[in-house]
Amino acid sequence: MVENDRWGMLLSHLVLILGVAIVVFPVYVAVIASTHPPGTFVRGVMPLLPGPNALENYRIVISEGRSTAGTPPIGGMLWNSFVMAMAITIGKLSISILSAFAIVYFRFRFRMFFFWVIFLTLMLPVEVRIVPTFEVVADLGMLNSFAGLSIPLIASATATFLFRQFFMTVPEELMEAARVDGAGPMKFFRDILLPLSVTNIAALFVIMFIYGWNQYLWPLLITTDPEFYTIVMGIQRMVTGGESEPLWHLVMATVVLAALPPVLVILFMQRLFVKGLTETEK
Amino acid sequence: MASIQMDDLHKVYAGGVKAVTGISLDIADGEMIVLVGPSGCGKSTLLRMVAGLETISGGTLRIGDRVVNNLEPAERDIAMVFQNYALYPHMTVFNNLAYGLKNRKMPKDAIDRRVREAAKMLEIGDYLDRKPRNLSGGQRQRVAMGRALVREPSAFLFDEPLSNLDAKLRVQMRVEIRQLQKRLKTTSLYVTHDQLEALTMADRLVVMNAGRVEQVGTPMEVFDRPATVFVAGFIGSPAMNMIDAAYLRETGSADDLDGLPHGTDLIGVRPDDLLMTPPDGPHLRLAGRVALLEPAGAESHIYVALDDGDQPITVRVQGLPMVEDGARVNLYAALAALHPFDRVSGVRVT
Numbered sequence: 001m002v003e004n005d006r007w008g009m010l011l012s013h014l015v016l017i018l019g020v021a022i023v024v025f026p027v028y029v030a031v032i033a034s035t036h037p038p039g040t041f042v043r044g045v046m047p048l049l050p051g052p053n054a055l056e057n058y059r060i061v062i063s064e065g066r067s068t069a070g071t072p073p074i075g076g077m078l079w080n081s082f083v084m085a086m087a088i089t090i091g092k093l094s095i096s097i098l099s100a101f102a103i104v105y106f107r108f109r110f111r112m113f114f115f116w117v118i119f120l121t122l123m124l125p126v127e128v129r130i131v132p133t134f135e136v137v138a139d140l141g142m143l144n145s146f147a148g149l150s151i152p153l154i155a156s157a158t159a160t161f162l163f164r165q166f167f168m169t170v171p172e173e174l175m176e177a178a179r180v181d182g183a184g185p186m187k188f189f190r191d192i193l194l195p196l197s198v199t200n201i202a203a204l205f206v207i208m209f210i211y212g213w214n215q216y217l218w219p220l221l222i223t224t225d226p227e228f229y230t231i232v233m234g235i236q237r238m239v240t241g242g243e244s245e246p247l248w249h250l251v252m253a254t255v256v257l258a259a260l261p262p263v264l265v266i267l268f269m270q271r272l273f274v275k276g277l278t279e280t281e282k
Numbered sequence: 283m284a285s286i287q288m289d290d291l292h293k294v295y296a297g298g299v300k301a302v303t304g305i306s307l308d309i310a311d312g313e314m315i316v317l318v319g320p321s322g323c324g325k326s327t328l329l330r331m332v333a334g335l336e337t338i339s340g341g342t343l344r345i346g347d348r349v350v351n352n353l354e355p356a357e358r359d360i361a362m363v364f365q366n367y368a369l370y371p372h373m374t375v376f377n378n379l380a381y382g383l384k385n386r387k388m389p390k391d392a393i394d395r396r397v398r399e400a401a402k403m404l405e406i407g408d409y410l411d412r413k414p415r416n417l418s419g420g421q422r423q424r425v426a427m428g429r430a431l432v433r434e435p436s437a438f439l440f441d442e443p444l445s446n447l448d449a450k451l452r453v454q455m456r457v458e459i460r461q462l463q464k465r466l467k468t469t470s471l472y473v474t475h476d477q478l479e480a481l482t483m484a485d486r487l488v489v490m491n492a493g494r495v496e497q498v499g500t501p502m503e504v505f506d507r508p509a510t511v512f513v514a515g516f517i518g519s520p521a522m523n524m525i526d527a528a529y530l531r532e533t534g535s536a537d538d539l540d541g542l543p544h545g546t547d548l549i550g551v552r553p554d555d556l557l558m559t560p561p562d563g564p565h566l567r568l569a570g571r572v573a574l575l576e577p578a579g580a581e582s583h584i585y586v587a588l589d590d591g592d593q594p595i596t597v598r599v600q601g602l603p604m605v606e607d608g609a610r611v612n613l614y615a616a617l618a619a620l621h622p623f624d625r626v627s628g629v630r631v632t
Contacts, residue, residue: 180362
């Protein structure tokens with residue numbers, strides 16, 4: 001630690017400001033770009049100050065969409081993204097907490113084998129298994145549906161692993177005390193383990209929600225019906241769809257709106273989130 | 283209220299490790315039994331077998347007149363106090379006490395009444411709305427006791443409940459637990475590795491070693507007539523001195539040894555029974571040099587190296603004796619105060 005050192009202090013601030021600037025600048029550009037009229041971008045120079053068209057741009061994006069390019073108004077797409085992200089998040093959390101519960105608290109045959117199988121799936125993210133997964137989902141008739149959008153992404157080795165690690169730090173006597181108090185396994189899970197895991201659940205909720213919200217490749221593959229477009233796909237279609245130059249001011253307005261829900265989730269769950277990642281209360 | 287009968291209980295772990303071998307014990311209704319022994323002697327395992335937290339590999343266990351070998355802990359009508367208290371961290375003290383009753387579908391007003399009664403008895407009534415993390419160690423201990431109490435079970439099981447408390451609190455809680463148990467007259471099984479706790483609390487003491495019972499008896503029986511060399515060394519502090527009978531014969535210090543039972547080749551003598559002046563009647567005499575004088579307040583411990591002997595002898599005297607390090611001393615012990623043992627089997631000779 002460098003303390004009471006003027007230059008050291010200045011340097012560390014400089015590094016931090018630089019880091020923040022690098023992260024924030026693209027966001028700033030997106031917000032600025034979403035406030036300019038259509039003509040601005042043709043000149044090839046990016047303006048760095050707000051333009052006059054903010055309300056108009058957001059109105060178009062929200063109410064009209066861009067029908068010529070086949071993109072619906074973004075309300076529906078935001079809703080689709082939200083449903084998909086929530087389905088993935090809740091699915092992941094409930095499945096992984098239950099599997100972790102099984103692996104930590106029950107002694108069954110091949111217990112460790114199953115644990116390692118779950119663990120191994122960490123090496124097989126969606127992108128690696130995308131072709132066979134698509135085949136399965138298509139054969140099951142789940143193309144263009146919320147089920148198809150969310151179910152293949154629900155299994156989560158990461159969350160299972162994190163819950164397992166947490167459960168293993170819960171003293172065994174707690175389970176024994178509950179047994180003496182007449183609580184069966186599921187009652188113990190509901191009355192004791194679940195309340196103790198709240199902060200962990202919150203932290204994972206944030207991470208999983210953003211993971212689900214940001215899904216790009218998978219929705220792009222399995223949805224062809226505009227009714228099921230997600231917002232991230234919508235942006236892609238706005239950029240590439242249509243004959244003319246992309247309408248950057250509208251794209252950027254959509255981008256800003258698309259980034260909003262994850263930001264809100266983090267803002268609301270920030271306290272629990274940080275607690276879940278750093279502190280263990282026992 | 284119930285008696286507990288253990289008949290030839292065995293515990294063998296999956297790896298083949300034998301934790302408990304052939305323990306039979308009858309515990310009368312309302313009796314306080316203390317299981318004592320060094321770590322790894324199987325005392326906790328035995329308690330957990332009674333609780334139903336460990337399966338029983340062999341033998342029969344009865345609580346009351348029911349065989350409970352295959353019953354879940356909750357069905358055995360016992361309550362347990364854990365070493366680290368095992369309070370539910372997210373529940374208030376009230377809910378910690380009430381949880382077991384709620385699971386038994388007891389009506390709400392009955393739960394409320396019982397919890398308040400128990401809380402009053404343990405003087406934790408003011409903390410009912412607090413979470414365990416806002417309580418001190420002693421208060422947590424009381425809550426853990428309370429959780430056992432509200433259930434009004436037929437037996438209490440204590441698993442080293444005082445070992446996480448500081449020395450002063452430990453003595454205080456020891457007294458309170460004993461008073462409470464005497465008042466409620468609930469059959470209790472109490473595990474500890476602290477021989478003082480064992481001596482002070484027990485109606486009967488069970489000394490365990492390596493998965494077996496070494497001796498069962500009232501504290502004074504066990505203290506006055508230890509059945510084996512192990513018990514002699516474990517109960518009593520400082521530990522009993524063990525002197526080879528052959529050494530005594532060689533040094534000629536004890537022609538009176540003939541008074542001891544035939545077959546004695548190891549003689550135990552408590553540090554308190556060694557005197558600086560010869561007593562009346564038959565006695566034995568030891569000569570040596572003071573290796574260290576250890577004042578301990580009201581009493582002092584003198585470590586004496588015997589002439590030609592290999593192990594030091596501990597003597598306990600009241601106050602501060604007038605001896606110096608390195609001084610020659612003679613020690614005497616009345617023949618009646620000696621504990622005769624057989625070296626090979628470790629059993630007391632009678």
